[in-house]
Amino acid sequence: xxxxxxxxxxxxxxxxxxxxxxxxxxxxxxxxxxxxxxxxxxxxxxxxxxxxxxxxxxxxxxxxxxxxxxxxxxxxxxxxxxxxxxxxxxxxxxxxxxxxxxxxxxxxxxxxxxxxxxxxxxxxxxxxxxxxxxxxxx
Numbered sequence: 001x002x003x004x005x006x007x008x009x010x011x012x013x014x015x016x017x018x019x020x021x022x023x024x025x026x027x028x029x030x031x032x033x034x035x036x037x038x039x040x041x042x043x044x045x046x047x048x049x050x051x052x053x054x055x056x057x058x059x060x061x062x063x064x065x066x067x068x069x070x071x072x073x074x075x076x077x078x079x080x081x082x083x084x085x086x087x088x089x090x091x092x093x094x095x096x097x098x099x100x101x102x103x104x105x106x107x108x109x110x111x112x113x114x115x116x117x118x119x120x121x122x123x124x125x126x127x128x129x130x131x132x133x134x135x136x137x138x
Contacts, residue, residue: 002057004034004094006120007041007106013136017044020104025052032057034098036090038116041106059094061086071096091120095127103131 003024005017024031033049034057036042049056063082068074071092075085094100103124107114111121111133124131 001028001030001102002032002034002098002100004098004100004103004120004124005041005045005106006036006091006094006103006117008108008114008117009038009040011040011044011106011108011136013106013108014044016134016136017041017104017106018048021045021048021052021054025049025054030055034094034100035059036061036087036094038087041117057098059090059098061090065089087116088119091116092123095120095123095129100124100129103129105131105133106136107133108136 032055033045035046035049037046037058037060046056063086065083065086068089071089073085073088073092075083077083077085103121105117105121107117111118121131121133
């Protein structure tokens, strides 16, 4: 089973994420974490997956690239700067190409204020992927 954990970079609540990872490790044969490697939820989920010996697919954004590729996410950045759309393109790859079986999204503010998490959750839902959004403390 492939699982994608997504969420706000400001989330510090380890408890809920670690408990979910422990349950997945115990009840799911060979779970694989799809991880965006950002601060907050991604890092917490990554560390918990390592503790439980899960396979991890690491997806870092390519901040230097301004090419939308297959994602259709158009960059309007200054080509001499880092690309602000890179994280959204990375999130698209995690949902569309890595094909998670389920998405867990954790936010510590209204979903609309967490652009990347909102984008990821909405994309997963539009593709029929079960998606669970949980509000946690910052």
